[in-house]
Amino acid sequence: xxxxxxxxxxxxxxxxxxxxxxxxxxxxxxxxxxxxxxxxxxxxxxxxxxxxxxxxxxxxxxxxxxxxxxxxxxxxxxxxxxxxxxxxxxxxxxxxxxxxxxxxxxxxxxxxxxxxxxxxxxxxxxxxxxxxxxxxxxxxxxxxxxxxxxxxxxxxxxxxxxxxxxxxxxxxxx
Amino acid sequence: xxxxxxxxxxxxxxxxxxxxxxxxxxxxxxxxxxxxxxxxxxxxxxxxxxxxxxxxxxxxxxxxxxxxxxxxxxxxxxxxxxxxxxxxxxxxxxxxxxxxxxxxxxxxxxxxxxxxxxxxxxxxxxxxxxxxxxxxxxxxxxxxxxxxxxxxxxxxxxxxxxxxxxxxxxxxxx
Numbered sequence: 238x239x240x241x242x243x244x245x246x247x248x249x250x251x252x253x254x255x256x257x258x259x260x261x262x263x264x265x266x267x268x269x270x271x272x273x274x275x276x277x278x279x280x281x282x283x284x285x286x287x288x289x290x291x292x293x294x295x296x297x298x299x300x301x302x303x304x305x306x307x308x309x310x311x312x313x314x315x316x317x318x319x320x321x322x323x324x325x326x327x328x329x330x331x332x333x334x335x336x337x338x339x340x341x342x343x344x345x346x347x348x349x350x351x352x353x354x355x356x357x358x359x360x361x362x363x364x365x366x367x368x369x370x371x372x373x374x375x376x377x378x379x380x381x382x383x384x385x386x387x388x389x390x391x392x393x394x395x396x397x398x399x400x401x402x403x404x405x406x407x408x409x410x411x
Numbered sequence: 412x413x414x415x416x417x418x419x420x421x422x423x424x425x426x427x428x429x430x431x432x433x434x435x436x437x438x439x440x441x442x443x444x445x446x447x448x449x450x451x452x453x454x455x456x457x458x459x460x461x462x463x464x465x466x467x468x469x470x471x472x473x474x475x476x477x478x479x480x481x482x483x484x485x486x487x488x489x490x491x492x493x494x495x496x497x498x499x500x501x502x503x504x505x506x507x508x509x510x511x512x513x514x515x516x517x518x519x520x521x522x523x524x525x526x527x528x529x530x531x532x533x534x535x536x537x538x539x540x541x542x543x544x545x546x547x548x549x550x551x552x553x554x555x556x557x558x559x560x561x562x563x564x565x566x567x568x569x570x571x572x573x574x575x576x577x578x579x580x581x582x583x584x585x
Contacts, residue, residue: 283504315486319493
């Protein structure tokens with residue numbers, strides 16, 4: 238039984254999702270959005286930092302997955318996204334969490350079985366895998382997908398489970 | 412008498428500089444480089460966060476200047492720089508500092524009288540203004556320049572001094 242946090246950082250909205258990995262699957266614990274408001278940039282980054290810290294202190298996950306960004310649209314948006322990522326990662330590191338990064342393709346592959354899945358397909362799979370009745374907000378859904386991906390990859394590292402090679406790129410089985 | 416921190420963040424080296432604004436000029440207090448080492452990215456960001464926090468707790472500045480980045484070379488380096496900036500800004504915000512951003516042109520103009528000054532010219536002026544005998548490291552010099560720029564702009568906001576309009580873009584007078 239391990240609690241896993243997924244974070245989808247952004248300069249305006251940072252999604253978070255917490256799942257419980259029972260060893261035989263994942264259960265939904267919590268998800269939501271940290272909104273950074275319309276204040277100055279330092280205040281907005283502080284909101285990300287404090288929001289992530291609050292989620293960690295409330296639910297007590299021991300590890301965090303975060304999406305690795307390869308292709309930002311342009312240097313300006315990359316800088317803003319980087320700042321929000323920095324604030325979120327520092328909050329998790331200061332709370333003692335182990336942090337892992339996954340590419341968007343890894344997340345989609347773990348959740349939907351294909352790296353080409355779109356956001357709606359990922360959301361439907363997140364709802365199915367976690368038995369959610371209501372649609373989560375898109376940023377919360379993305380964060381839950383990252384948490385599920387992290388659970389999947391963590392399991393593949395456990396020696397008595399399926400081997401990493403067999404599970405790599407495969408679909409998350411619950 | 413106000414202590415002012417200048418920060419020049421980077422994913423490998425973050426320069427810092429602390430100056431004392433006496434109201435009639437600035438005096439050197441401290442400067443140096445926070446090296447983030449060769450660990451994983453979360454550890455490096457934590458090193459920036461903790462390093463900036465340590466400098467703040469040691470010297471007790473009440474305000475921080477940081478360079479505003481307009482033109483990063485590419486999205487990938489912008490993201491990395493953004494992450495380091497995010498870690499540094501969150502550290503200062505959490506310690507209660509007021510944070511101001513300045514463009515590279517504003518910093519050069521305040522220090523050397525022209526937005527076209529190069530790094531060596533800025534360093535020579537930083538040494539002259541702060542009466543330094545030894546050359547500081549380049550990242551520390553840049554951080555001291557930002558601190559001096561911040562001192563300059565703060566003074567221009569004081570009503571009984573020269574007006575903001577008169578001093579805007581002018582050279583720092585000590």
